[in-house]
Amino acid sequence: MLLIRGKRRGIDLACAIMATDLAANWYAVHDIQGSNLAAQPGLQRLAVFAALVLGTAPFIRRHLTN
Numbered sequence: 001m002l003l004i005r006g007k008r009r010g011i012d013l014a015c016a017i018m019a020t021d022l023a024a025n026w027y028a029v030h031d032i033q034g035s036n037l038a039a040q041p042g043l044q045r046l047a048v049f050a051a052l053v054l055g056t057a058p059f060i061r062r063h064l065t066n
Contacts (some may be wrong), residue, residue, distance in 0.1 A: 018050040
């Protein structure tokens with residue numbers, strides 16, 4: 001809803017959610033399951049999406065209002 005309204009807090013929240021989601025899933029795969037990134041296609045897709053969100057955030061944020 002914040003992004004639809006054009007608020008910067010929306011992209012900031014999206015970045016925070018993606019960073020914590022990726023960290024939690026990485027922890028679960030690496031430390032709990034004892035697996036790695038290469039063996040987890042779901043985690044690979046999540047990492048690519050997180051990189052997309054975090055990488056485009058500065059450019060999107062410029063066009064949003066406070």
